[in-house]
Amino acid sequence: MNSELRIADKKDWLKGATGDWEVIIGMEVHAQVSSKAKLFSGASAEYGGEPNDHVSLVDAAMPGMLPVINEFCVEQAVKTGLGLKAQINPHSVFDRKNYFYPDLPQGYQISQYKQPVVGEGVVRVDVEDGHSIDVGIERLHLEQDAGKSLHDQHPNMSFVDLNRSGVALMEIVSRPDMRSADEAKAYVTKLRQIMRYLGTCDGNMEQGSLRADINVSVRRPGEPFGTRCEIKNVNSIRFMGQAIAYEARRQIGVLEDGGKIDQETRLFDAKKGETRSMRSKEEAHDYRYFPDPDLLPLELEADWIAHIKAALPELPDEKRDRFIKDYGLSAYDADVLIAERASAAYFETVAKGRDGKTAANWVINELFGRLNKEGKDIENTPVSADQLGAVIDLIQAGTISGKIAKDVFEIVWTEGGNPAEIVEKRGLRQVTDTGAIEKAVDDIIAGNPDKVEQVKAKPTMLGWFVGQVMKTTGGKANPQAVNQILRQKLGL
Amino acid sequence: MSVDQKTVRRIAHLARIKVSEADVPRLEGELNSILHWIEQLNEVNVEGVEPLTSVVAMKMKKRADVVTDGNYPQDVTRNAPAAEDEFFMVPKVVE
Numbered sequence: 001m002n003s004e005l006r007i008a009d010k011k012d013w014l015k016g017a018t019g020d021w022e023v024i025i026g027m028e029v030h031a032q033v034s035s036k037a038k039l040f041s042g043a044s045a046e047y048g049g050e051p052n053d054h055v056s057l058v059d060a061a062m063p064g065m066l067p068v069i070n071e072f073c074v075e076q077a078v079k080t081g082l083g084l085k086a087q088i089n090p091h092s093v094f095d096r097k098n099y100f101y102p103d104l105p106q107g108y109q110i111s112q113y114k115q116p117v118v119g120e121g122v123v124r125v126d127v128e129d130g131h132s133i134d135v136g137i138e139r140l141h142l143e144q145d146a147g148k149s150l151h152d153q154h155p156n157m158s159f160v161d162l163n164r165s166g167v168a169l170m171e172i173v174s175r176p177d178m179r180s181a182d183e184a185k186a187y188v189t190k191l192r193q194i195m196r197y198l199g200t201c202d203g204n205m206e207q208g209s210l211r212a213d214i215n216v217s218v219r220r221p222g223e224p225f226g227t228r229c230e231i232k233n234v235n236s237i238r239f240m241g242q243a244i245a246y247e248a249r250r251q252i253g254v255l256e257d258g259g260k261i262d263q264e265t266r267l268f269d270a271k272k273g274e275t276r277s278m279r280s281k282e283e284a285h286d287y288r289y290f291p292d293p294d295l296l297p298l299e300l301e302a303d304w305i306a307h308i309k310a311a312l313p314e315l316p317d318e319k320r321d322r323f324i325k326d327y328g329l330s331a332y333d334a335d336v337l338i339a340e341r342a343s344a345a346y347f348e349t350v351a352k353g354r355d356g357k358t359a360a361n362w363v364i365n366e367l368f369g370r371l372n373k374e375g376k377d378i379e380n381t382p383v384s385a386d387q388l389g390a391v392i393d394l395i396q397a398g399t400i401s402g403k404i405a406k407d408v409f410e411i412v413w414t415e416g417g418n419p420a421e422i423v424e425k426r427g428l429r430q431v432t433d434t435g436a437i438e439k440a441v442d443d444i445i446a447g448n449p450d451k452v453e454q455v456k457a458k459p460t461m462l463g464w465f466v467g468q469v470m471k472t473t474g475g476k477a478n479p480q481a482v483n484q485i486l487r488q489k490l491g492l
Numbered sequence: 493m494s495v496d497q498k499t500v501r502r503i504a505h506l507a508r509i510k511v512s513e514a515d516v517p518r519l520e521g522e523l524n525s526i527l528h529w530i531e532q533l534n535e536v537n538v539e540g541v542e543p544l545t546s547v548v549a550m551k552m553k554k555r556a557d558v559v560t561d562g563n564y565p566q567d568v569t570r571n572a573p574a575a576e577d578e579f580f581m582v583p584k585v586v587e
Binding site: 035036037041042043044050051052053054055056057058060068069070071072073074098100101102149150151153154156157158159160161162286288291295296297298299 | 557580
């Protein structure tokens with residue numbers, strides 16, 4: 001569908017003083033390629049390090065140094081392109097994007113301009129309120145990252161560290177297909193998820209592995225696009241939402257006051273929650289791109305691309321659909337489980353040979369709940385998938401009740417161990433011996449004649465009796481059996 | 493295609509080359525004669541001819557994803573006009 005034609009859901013329209021407005025969003029996401037070495041040199045691409053330690057003479061742009069491309073970075077870009085259901089271009093070209101800045105020693109960034117390695121694709125995005133949109137991908141190209149400047153070390157000098165200089169980035173350009181801050185946030189979340197599944201970008205936003213330039217404009221619903229502003233380098237999904245909300249409001253204000261929007265680059269100030277003009281960069285927009293004479297065109301063999309395609313892991317959309325179909329999960333549960341590849345794999349281990357819904361409930365409610373509470377992620381879970389599976393087996397076999405199972409889970413979480421052995425050793429086995437339960441029931445009925453009278457008038461009092469029986473049996477009595485015997489003896 | 497004096501000043505600024513006002517007319521003439529010569533090339537019919545990217549038929553050389561370089565910050569900053577603690581020092585640039 002033509003990007004311009006899609007009109008936002010009415011609930012996403014923004015009310016102005018003179019009527020409704022619609023916000024139009026397109027994004028350029030910069031994703032750092034997961035690789036050991038840089039795009040055109042053998043220096044380490046690892047985050048951090050001592051100043052200028054991960055720098056080769058190529059990255060420092062010493063005279064006579066020549067770039068040699070890292071084949072794995074190309075593979076990562078192609079893999080990402082395939083994950084975005086995009087066209088892979090067998091012939092692409094590296095260009096020089098010329099500008100001067102202290103963190104760019106070459107005086108140009110090696111990028112791809114007219115012939116990127118990946119062409120058009122599409123991403124399905126599920127927005128929180130339940131609707132789905134398709135966001136068109138215009139292109140994905142490879143380029144070098146710049147170095148880092150520190151401004152707080154000296155009163156009138158900036159310090160420059162080139163460790164990041166030359167690290168491979170994928171710039172992923174979307175069509176202006178998003179119509180609300182929520183859609184934009186969901187799009188970036190989805191891109192991040194896809195790349196983490198593929199292992200092509202770690203998506204670590206604190207370390208700057210994923211940043212976005214956001215193009216925002218407003219229009220009257222259904223009218224032609226307005227003039228856009230570009231908000232540079234926003235590095236958290238929450239800030240993206242705030243920046244878009246602020247910028248849309250600002251533009252509506254200008255237009256409703258009879259002004260016009262200047263196409264310009266703006267910065268988001270996270271502290272103030274607003275965007276401001278960044279006029280100094282305006283002039284630099286004449287980048288004078290030309291093909292880099294140091295690099296031949298990038299030619300990709302069809303076999304090589306096919307090989308990468310064949311080795312792609314199952315992607316989030318397919319996994320979600322399969323979880324719903326094969327395990328009978330709700331869309332919501334499936335989404336929670338597939339958020340991370342590791343959590344999906346954990347769930348599948350638990351669900352193997354067991355009831356899918358029960359496994360999902362335990363993984364989502366007990367495990368994820370507990371992990372969240374302690375700020376741990378699935379990679380560091382104290383309860384392994386096999387241990388959790390064993391707990392579920394004990395419930396299914398009637399060995400323990402669901403309530404005791406939670407206690408067993410707790411013991412495994414804090415102390416570790418084999419759930420079946422824990423149950424045996426600590427005598428947590430469920431009492432299914434009706435004789436023992438009957439005795440407990442008889443004792444309680446005999447000891448509480450007043451309550452017996454009450455329950456006859458008010459059957460919901462039964463819960464009190466159940467509680468008493470559980471108390472005297474240490475929670476080990478089979479709840480169904482207790483209920484049944486109580487009802488029978490109380491004549492309910 | 494030709495350039496005027498304003499464009500000459502702009503190109504010089506973009507390339508961070510200091511050009512005195514006195515030099516601008518001369519550079520305007522030189523640049524225009526180069527552009528004029530290139531325009532002559534445009535007369536050649538290149539219909540159906542692939543762009544030449546290399547004079548020898550060869551594929552781009554590629555490297556494996558292995559860390560083979562770096563760990564010499566002193567060398568990297570040795571020629572810098574100013575450096576401290578292995579950082580380059582430059583006049584303050586704040587956005």
